Amino acid sequence: MFIRLENVYYSYFQNTPFEVQALKNVTLTIDRGESVGIIGRTGCGKSTLIQHFNALLFPAQGSVFIDDEKVQKKGSRLKGIRSKIGLVFQYPEHQIFEETVFDEVAFGPRNNGVSGESLEVTVKWALESVGLDYQELNKKNPFELSGGQMRRVAIASILSMRPEALILDEPTAGLDPEGKRLILGKLKSLREENGTTLILVSHSMDDLAMIAERIIVMDKGTIGLDGPVRQIFSQGEVIERYGIKPPTTAQIAELLRKKGFDIGEGILTAQELSEQIEEKILNGGCQ
Amino acid sequence: MIEFDGVSFWFSEDETLIEKKDEVLHNVELVIPKGEFVVLLGRNGSGKSTLAKHCNGLLLPKKGTVNVDGKKTNQSEFLWDIRQKVGLVFQNPDNQIIATTVEEDVAFGPENLGVPQDEIRKRIDQALNIVGMNDFRKKEPHLLSGGQKQRVAIAGVLAMQPEYLVLDEATSMLDPEGRNEIMSLISQLRGSITIFHITHYIEEAVDADRVIIMDQGQIVAQGRPTDIFNQRDQIYEWGLELPLVSETAWILRSRFPELFPSLPLQAEELVAALCSFV
Numbered sequence: 385m386f387i388r389l390e391n392v393y394y395s396y397f398q399n400t401p402f403e404v405q406a407l408k409n410v411t412l413t414i415d416r417g418e419s420v421g422i423i424g425r426t427g428c429g430k431s432t433l434i435q436h437f438n439a440l441l442f443p444a445q446g447s448v449f450i451d452d453e454k455v456q457k458k459g460s461r462l463k464g465i466r467s468k469i470g471l472v473f474q475y476p477e478h479q480i481f482e483e484t485v486f487d488e489v490a491f492g493p494r495n496n497g498v499s500g501e502s503l504e505v506t507v508k509w510a511l512e513s514v515g516l517d518y519q520e521l522n523k524k525n526p527f528e529l530s531g532g533q534m535r536r537v538a539i540a541s542i543l544s545m546r547p548e549a550l551i552l553d554e555p556t557a558g559l560d561p562e563g564k565r566l567i568l569g570k571l572k573s574l575r576e577e578n579g580t581t582l583i584l585v586s587h588s589m590d591d592l593a594m595i596a597e598r599i600i601v602m603d604k605g606t607i608g609l610d611g612p613v614r615q616i617f618s619q620g621e622v623i624e625r626y627g628i629k630p631p632t633t634a635q636i637a638e639l640l641r642k643k644g645f646d647i648g649e650g651i652l653t654a655q656e657l658s659e660q661i662e663e664k665i666l667n668g669g670c671q
Numbered sequence: 672m673i674e675f676d677g678v679s680f681w682f683s684e685d686e687t688l689i690e691k692k693d694e695v696l697h698n699v700e701l702v703i704p705k706g707e708f709v710v711l712l713g714r715n716g717s718g719k720s721t722l723a724k725h726c727n728g729l730l731l732p733k734k735g736t737v738n739v740d741g742k743k744t745n746q747s748e749f750l751w752d753i754r755q756k757v758g759l760v761f762q763n764p765d766n767q768i769i770a771t772t773v774e775e776d777v778a779f780g781p782e783n784l785g786v787p788q789d790e791i792r793k794r795i796d797q798a799l800n801i802v803g804m805n806d807f808r809k810k811e812p813h814l815l816s817g818g819q820k821q822r823v824a825i826a827g828v829l830a831m832q833p834e835y836l837v838l839d840e841a842t843s844m845l846d847p848e849g850r851n852e853i854m855s856l857i858s859q860l861r862g863s864i865t866i867f868h869i870t871h872y873i874e875e876a877v878d879a880d881r882v883i884i885m886d887q888g889q890i891v892a893q894g895r896p897t898d899i900f901n902q903r904d905q906i907y908e909w910g911l912e913l914p915l916v917s918e919t920a921w922i923l924r925s926r927f928p929e930l931f932p933s934l935p936l937q938a939e940e941l942v943a944a945l946c947s948f949v
Contacts, residue, residue, distance in 0.1 A: 426817045426846045531715035558762070558843050560714040560871055562910035587846045590915060627848040632874070632915040636938045643946055654915050658922035665927065665949055 385452060386549065386581060387414040387437050387469070392446035394432055406432040408605040409446070416548065419575055419582040421596030421613065423589070425627040428602040430585045431474075434551045437583065438469040467496065470547035474554045476538035477531070485511070485529075485537055486522040492545040510544035511537075514570050532563025539567070543574075549581035550574070556591055568595050593617065593631035593652040601626050614650030633657045673726055673757070673835060673867075675701040677735035680721055686733065695721045697888040698735070705834065708861045710876040710896075711869045713885035714910030719869045722885065723839040726867065727757035739835070755784060758828030762840040764820030773815075773823050774799070774808040780831040791830075798826040802856055818849025822856060835865045842870060850875075873914050877936040884909055901934050916941050 394407040406429045414420055414437075422430050435441040436448050439455050439462050448455040450465050473479065482488040489507045498506060508518040514536040521529070526537050535555070542550065550571070556564040572595055574580045586592050592599065592613065599616040601609040601623065608626050609616055616623065617630045620638060629635065637651040637660070645664050651657045680696040681688055688694055695718050703709055703726075713719045724730040725737050728744035739756055742749040761767055770776035774795050781791045799805040802822040812820060821841055828836060838857075842850045854875060857866055868875065876882050882899045884892040886909045892899060900906065900917050913921065917934040920941055924931050930948055935941040 425848060558715075558840070558871070560910050561873065561912035562714060562907075564871075565912070587850075589847070627846065629847055632938075633919070636916060636919065636941060639938050639942045640945070643942055645945070654919040654922060658919050658926075661919075661923055661945065662926055665945070 385413050385449070386416045386418075388412070388449040388452075389436060389443075390447045390449070392436060392443040392448065394436070394441060394444050396432075398444060406605050407436075407443075410605075410607055411446075412600065412607060412610065414549075414581065414583065416581055417575070417579045419595060419597045420584070421592035421599045422583065422585045422602060423587070423592065423599060423626075423628055424602035424608065428626075429605040430602050431553060432605075433602065434471065434553060434583065434585060437549075437551055438471050439465045440471065463496075467492070467545045468547055469549045469551065470542035470545055472539050472542050472550065472552045472555065474557060476542075477526075477534035480526045480534060480538055480541075483525060484522065485516075485524050485526050488526050488537055489541045489544045491541060496545070506544050506546070507540075510540040513543055513574055514540045515566055516540065530563075532559050532566065535559060535563065536567065536570075547580070549583060551583040551585075553585045554587065555584060556586070556588060564591065571595060589617065589628065589631040590633075593633065601628065614652065617652070618649040672705050672738075672740060673701075673703040673865075674738040675699045675722075675725070675735070676738065678725060678732040678737060679734035680718075680725070680730060680732055688733070695888050696725070696732075699888075699890055701883065701890055701893075703835070703865060703867055705865050706862060707880040708857065708866045708878075709868070709881045709883060710879040711867065711883045711885065712871075712873065712876055712909075712911055717885040717910075718888040719885055720839055723759065723837050723867070723869055726835065726837050727754050727759060729759070755831050756833055757835040757837060758831060758833035759837045759839060760821065760824050760828055760841045762843050764817050764824060764844065767824045767827075768812040768820060771811060772808070773804060773810050773812055776812055776823055777826045777830050780827050784831060794830040794832070795826075798830040801829060801860070802826045803852075816849060817845045818852040821845065821849065821853055825853075825856065829864075833864070835867065836860065838866070838868045838870075840869055840871070842872065842875065873912055877914055877916075884911070886910070896936055897933060900936055903934075920944075 389410050389412050392407055392410045396404045396406055424430055442457045480488055486507055489510050490503055493503055493506050511518045516536055526534055555567055568591060571582055575582050596613050599613050600607060603626050617634050620630050633651050633654055637647045637657060640647045647660050678696055678699040679694060681693045711719055728750050731745045737744045739753045742753055744753055768776050770779060777795045777798055778791050781794050799808055802825055804822050804826060812823060842853050877896050879896055881893060882896050883890055900913055903913055903921055906913055914936055916938050917936055920931045920934045931944055935944055
């Protein structure tokens with residue numbers, strides 16, 4: 385077990401008339417190497433939940449364990465937890481503050497005492513992991529880069545801590561399709577090559593269909609559904625209650641089924657869908 | 672009609688362009704005809720938002736002119752008129768709402784136009800009805816969902832009775848339900864008001880009257896969605912992608928060349944074509 389939440393409750397403005405309960409009795413486990421998508425309406429508790437994963441928030445009740453060690457406000461090695469589990473906030477490029485790409489990406493490891501050649505190696509690795517050229521960019525001012533590049537620099541500046549898990553809140557929001565494809569592709573290979581655990585909060589089911597293997601649906605501070613991506617996205621009517629429509633490909637598959645095409649459940653990508661359709665065409669499909 | 676005539680723009684104060692790379696808009700020629708639903712696509716930094724802000728004189732061209740129904744945005748005597756005619760809604764719902772209740776927020780625009788009190792009331796009723804937020808009129812805006820806030824922002828613009836509604840990535844920070852709310856509001860408003868919608872969601876363009884594509888500060892293509900999305904190679908060159916429906920059809924076409932003479936954009940079209948093929 386990597387990250388474990390047991391009966392976690394959390395409230396904002398606790399003990400005031402404005403108290404809002406953001407998490408209610410949440411229990412879940414995330415193992416090393418998983419790729420988890422967290423979805424649900426605005427305000428359902430997604431962001432509050434992920435901030436418990438790296439000890440930015442502490443439960444009002446219940447417990448959080450990282451590698452079986454209980455997270456506590458005092459006495460736990462919070463710095464260690466936060467290096468082990470990196471969190472990339474929404475629009476992370478708004479938090480860029482250094483004057484060169486190198487310094488921005490080096491900020492975390494420098495604070496952890498990394499310097500000299502090993503710092504350079506780390507920064508280079510982090511930039512290349514998000515598909516940016518070290519030679520070309522390391523001396524550049526991050527504010528002169530395009531939106532998609534700035535987003536990737538911001539992700540690299542978390543990656544440079546060499547986290548074992550990367551949590552990303554809406555990593556593709558506001559990006560053009562090309563920037564989106566690039567980031568999702570890089571995250572995928574990061575997981576394949578380094579076994580990095582991925583936890584993504586997203587409103588785009590089409591994105592998650594490409595990258596997530598497990599989906600957690602949050603609903604009013606509780607876990608509504610939790611299961612393998614194909615299983616969750618094939619329950620169109622169930623997830624609609626949580627304000628979610630299945631990915632486009634799953635919707636097309638459903639339409640085809642209604643027309644008598646015998647297309648299997650749990651279609652995720654355009655490639656999978658077209659393969660299934662091809663097979664049905666060859667066997668004569670529409671009734 | 673909004674007309675862009677040879678519009679170039681750069682952000683420095685200098686009247687002459689120092690470096691070519693600073694040019695955000697380059698010689699833009701564009702007509703947005705009255706009554707159409709036009710969708711603008713383009714990669715990050717292609718100049719979409721800058722173009723949107725030229726529609727009502729929030730930004731003024733460094734070269735060329737923008738005409739709104741024949742009035743130039745760079746003639747300050749027309750500006751008041753033009754801003755009433757062309758309403759803008761931006762990306763972040765939290766940055767656009769100013770009043771402490773929904774109805775006061777909607778009243779802000781017409782109040783500033785000097786509209787009489789009872790007329791303002793009528794307009795608030797109308798605008799909130801159109802966006803389906805009448806039940807929330809006494810509510811505090813910060814208690815609303817993202818989609819609801821954007822609908823209030825749109826109501827605030829509608830209360831000024833504009834002829835053009837410019838939505839600058841108004842759906843990009845919303846959850847799927849919020850996006851649906853705005854897209855169905857667009858189809859409801861369509862025809863009664865000109866809509867210029869800027870987005871990164873390709874799916875939001877498939878139903879438009881016209882799709883415009885920008886790249887590096889220029890209009891690189893415009894036309895009916897079906898004509899635009901049938902140019903797959905260019906679409907990817909411009910940093911965009913095909914709707915997943917069309918992408919699926921494209922993959923299938925490589926296997927069955929006679930299947931889709933034209934790539935479908937909507938799921939129903941794809942399904943219909945498959946059913947008649949088999």
